[in-house]
Amino acid sequence: MAVANPPAGTTGGSSGKATGGGFSWAALFFMGPAALLLVVLLIFPTFYSLALSFNRGRGGQFSEWVGFDNYVRLFTADPNFLRLGFPPSGALWNNVLWLIFYTSLCVLLGLIIAVMATRVRYEALIKAIVFLPMAIAATAIAIIWRFVYFPSSETGLLNALLGIGGVGPVAFLGSPDTVNWALIVVGVWGSVGFATVILSAAIKGISSEVLEAARVDGANETQIFWRIIVPMVSLPISVVAVTLIVNVIKLFDLIYVMTNGGPGTSSRVIAFAMYQEAFPAGRFGYGAAIAVVMLLMLIPIIIFNVRRFRTEAVQQ
Amino acid sequence: MRTFRLVAPFMALLLVLAACAPGDDNGGAASPGDNGNGNGDNGGTAECPEAPSDAGGGIVVTSLWGGAEEEAFRAVLEAFTEETGIEATYEANRTDYATVLRTRIQGGNPPDVAIIPGIGFLRSFARDNSIVPLECYGIDVADIEGEYVPGMLNAGNVDGTQYGLMAKVNSKATIWYDPERFGEFGVEPADTWDGLVSLSDEIRNAGGTPWSLAAADGWTLTDWFEATYLKMHGPDAYDTLFSAEGDWTDGTAQETIEKMYGELLTAENVEGGTDGALATAFVDGIAKVFSTSPSAEMYCCGAFVGGIAASGDVNPELEGQFGTRYDWFPFPTIEGGAGEIGDISYGGDVIAGLTNREEVGEFLRFMATVEAGTTWAEGGTIISPLAGVDTSVYPESVQPEAEQIANASSAHFDGSDLLPAGPDLGAVLQSAFRGDDVGALLEEFQAQVSNAWETE
Numbered sequence: 001m002a003v004a005n006p007p008a009g010t011t012g013g014s015s016g017k018a019t020g021g022g023f024s025w026a027a028l029f030f031m032g033p034a035a036l037l038l039v040v041l042l043i044f045p046t047f048y049s050l051a052l053s054f055n056r057g058r059g060g061q062f063s064e065w066v067g068f069d070n071y072v073r074l075f076t077a078d079p080n081f082l083r084l085g086f087p088p089s090g091a092l093w094n095n096v097l098w099l100i101f102y103t104s105l106c107v108l109l110g111l112i113i114a115v116m117a118t119r120v121r122y123e124a125l126i127k128a129i130v131f132l133p134m135a136i137a138a139t140a141i142a143i144i145w146r147f148v149y150f151p152s153s154e155t156g157l158l159n160a161l162l163g164i165g166g167v168g169p170v171a172f173l174g175s176p177d178t179v180n181w182a183l184i185v186v187g188v189w190g191s192v193g194f195a196t197v198i199l200s201a202a203i204k205g206i207s208s209e210v211l212e213a214a215r216v217d218g219a220n221e222t223q224i225f226w227r228i229i230v231p232m233v234s235l236p237i238s239v240v241a242v243t244l245i246v247n248v249i250k251l252f253d254l255i256y257v258m259t260n261g262g263p264g265t266s267s268r269v270i271a272f273a274m275y276q277e278a279f280p281a282g283r284f285g286y287g288a289a290i291a292v293v294m295l296l297m298l299i300p301i302i303i304f305n306v307r308r309f310r311t312e313a314v315q316q
Numbered sequence: 317m318r319t320f321r322l323v324a325p326f327m328a329l330l331l332v333l334a335a336c337a338p339g340d341d342n343g344g345a346a347s348p349g350d351n352g353n354g355n356g357d358n359g360g361t362a363e364c365p366e367a368p369s370d371a372g373g374g375i376v377v378t379s380l381w382g383g384a385e386e387e388a389f390r391a392v393l394e395a396f397t398e399e400t401g402i403e404a405t406y407e408a409n410r411t412d413y414a415t416v417l418r419t420r421i422q423g424g425n426p427p428d429v430a431i432i433p434g435i436g437f438l439r440s441f442a443r444d445n446s447i448v449p450l451e452c453y454g455i456d457v458a459d460i461e462g463e464y465v466p467g468m469l470n471a472g473n474v475d476g477t478q479y480g481l482m483a484k485v486n487s488k489a490t491i492w493y494d495p496e497r498f499g500e501f502g503v504e505p506a507d508t509w510d511g512l513v514s515l516s517d518e519i520r521n522a523g524g525t526p527w528s529l530a531a532a533d534g535w536t537l538t539d540w541f542e543a544t545y546l547k548m549h550g551p552d553a554y555d556t557l558f559s560a561e562g563d564w565t566d567g568t569a570q571e572t573i574e575k576m577y578g579e580l581l582t583a584e585n586v587e588g589g590t591d592g593a594l595a596t597a598f599v600d601g602i603a604k605v606f607s608t609s610p611s612a613e614m615y616c617c618g619a620f621v622g623g624i625a626a627s628g629d630v631n632p633e634l635e636g637q638f639g640t641r642y643d644w645f646p647f648p649t650i651e652g653g654a655g656e657i658g659d660i661s662y663g664g665d666v667i668a669g670l671t672n673r674e675e676v677g678e679f680l681r682f683m684a685t686v687e688a689g690t691t692w693a694e695g696g697t698i699i700s701p702l703a704g705v706d707t708s709v710y711p712e713s714v715q716p717e718a719e720q721i722a723n724a725s726s727a728h729f730d731g732s733d734l735l736p737a738g739p740d741l742g743a744v745l746q747s748a749f750r751g752d753d754v755g756a757l758l759e760e761f762q763a764q765v766s767n768a769w770e771t772e
Contacts, residue, residue: 264743
C-alpha cells in the first residue's frame, strides 16, 4: 500500500483525506499515464454507457432520448431479463443462482479440500489436480464439458455413466430445468482450485501453537475447524468470495460457448444478455442499460474492497 | 457517509444526464423518422448517404456462407467482374455474423455489400441508416419488379422504401422421407393433414417411428409452426400475425400449436419421445431419418434438408439418389383450413448495399438479372427468386423445389425471421412441446413481441 501514497505532502491521519498543499511534478509524471489510460478506457466508456442507457441507441449512436424507458422495460416487460413468479427466471435470476451456489460451493469445497489435503502425504498431488482446471482457458473448459454433457451415451461421458445404471440419456444442457445447474457445476469445477490454493496457504499460516493449544484444551477436530480454522482464515475467505462474486457478475464465456444462452433464453446471465441485446440484436441503448445494472451490482463490492484495503493500510 | 461519498458522483452524473440529454438528441446526427415507426417517412423521400471518398475501384461483399454455398456465390462474383470489370472481393464471417457486421458499420468500415440474414435485421439496419436505399443507386423498383417471383421483393421493403433485393430463397414447405422405406411400410406421401395423421399411425402400427423432430433447435419448430399456421389460417392471417399488428392471443396461434402437437407430433409419434426430441439438434434430426442406421421416417421443413442428408455430415452414400433414397412431398393442406397447397413459407437472405458508390449500384443491378440468377442456380445451393431463371439449370435434386417456388400461389417469408430481434418463438414452441400451458406462454410472448416492435 505504501506505493500508492504520494510521496510529497502527506498529512498523515485519515487516508480518506486528500493530500494537502504542495504540487508534485514527479507525482503527475508517474500517475499521469495510468490516469490517462483509466480515463480513456474506463471512465469515459462508463459515462458513455450511462448516457447511452437513456437512449434508444440505434446503431450505437445517440438516436432518441427515451428517459428511463429502457430500465422500466428491463425490469417490468422483459421475461428474458427478469420474470418474477414461481419459480422466477431470466438472466438476472440466473445470476442470483450463480451468485449463491457457485460462490458458496467454491468456498466450501475449497475449504474442505484445503483442510483435508494438509493431513495427507500426497497433498501436492491433490492440490495440483484441483488447481489444474485453472490453467485451462474458459472456452476450452466449456468445450470439454459440452462433451461430458452430450445427450447421447456414445459421446457424452455423463450419459454413458447414467446408461450403465439404465437411466436414459438426459439433455443436461437441453432442458431449462437442468441447464443452469449443469453450468454452475462447470463453473465450480473451474474455480474450486483457486479457492483451494488461497485457503490452503492461509491455513498453513495458522501457527501450530494455536492448534496444539486447542487440542491440549480438549477441542475435537470439528471444533478446531469451526472455532479456530474458519475464523482465522475469514479474511482470505472474504477475498476469495469477493473474487468469485466478481467472476459471476461478469460471467460470459462459459455461457456463450456451452449454450449460447439456450435452450431458448433460459441460461442467459446479465453479461450475456448485454451482449445479446447490444450486438446481435442491435439495441445498444437497451444493452447499455443492462451494463449499468451490472455496474450498480458491482458498486457494493467495490466499496467493500476499498474499505478493506483502507483497514489493512491502517493495520500496517 | 463514506458510502454516500462513493455513490454521490454517479448520482450527480445521473442528474446532469437527465437534464441535458434531450437537447443532445436534437443536436445529434440526423435520424430518419425520429420516433422510429417511420410514419410520415413513406413515399421515397429516402436520404442518400455521401459516397466515401477513399474507396478503391473494387467492392467488398460479406456474408456468412462457406463451403459449397461460398463456391456457388463466388461464381456469381466472377461473372460480375467479367461483365463490368469491377473487382469483387468476398469475405465470409461464419460465426457472429450480425455482431461483426454491426461492429464494422459502427467503426466506419462497412463492407460495400452485405447479405442481411433476417428481415428484423434489415429493418434495424434501415432505421439506423446503415444500409442504402435502392433509389440512391438510381435503381427503380418498378423496373426490376417483373424479374422476380411475385411478392419476393416485398421482403426488402422497409416502411415503403426498398432497401434490398431478395438474393436466394429456400422452400420451407417440404417433408422429407425415404421412398424406399416408405415402400417397405407400404405407405404413400399424404396430401392432406388427416392423411398425414393416418400415415403416421400406419407407420407406428407397423413398428416404425413416423417423425424425427429436432426440438433442441427452436427454429426447426418455428418452421413447423409457420407451415401449419399458413395452411390452417391462410396467407392473410399469416401476414398479419408476423407483423406489428399481430395478435398471438387471438386463439389462432394456440389452435395451430395444439393441432401440431396434439395430432401429429405426439410423444409417441416422435422419435425419442418428448425428452429425446428436445435433446435432438437440427443435423442429428436429419440423421435420424437418413443415416445408415435410421430410427424415424419423416423430417419436416426446409428444402436444404436433402442437401445435408446426402452430405458427409449425415450419409454420403445418398449422393445421386434423390427420388429413390431421399425425396420430399409438399406440406399438406389442412381440412377446413384457409391455405392452399401452393401457399408456401420460405426462408431467404436479402442483399443490400452499405456504401453509396456507383460500383455497388452496378452490382445490385447485376444481381437482379436472370444471368446472375442462372449462374448462381447452377451451383445447386440456392433457389433464385428471379422468375426468369429456368428450372432446368438447377441440379436434378433441387429442381422440384425450384418448381414449387416458381409455381407458388403465394410465397410468405419465414415468420420468425420477420419478427424483431429478441422474442424467441422457438423457445415458446419448445415449452409448449414440453407440455407447458400454451395460452399462458402465448400471452407472455405477445407482451414480449409488442415490446420488441415498439422498441425496434
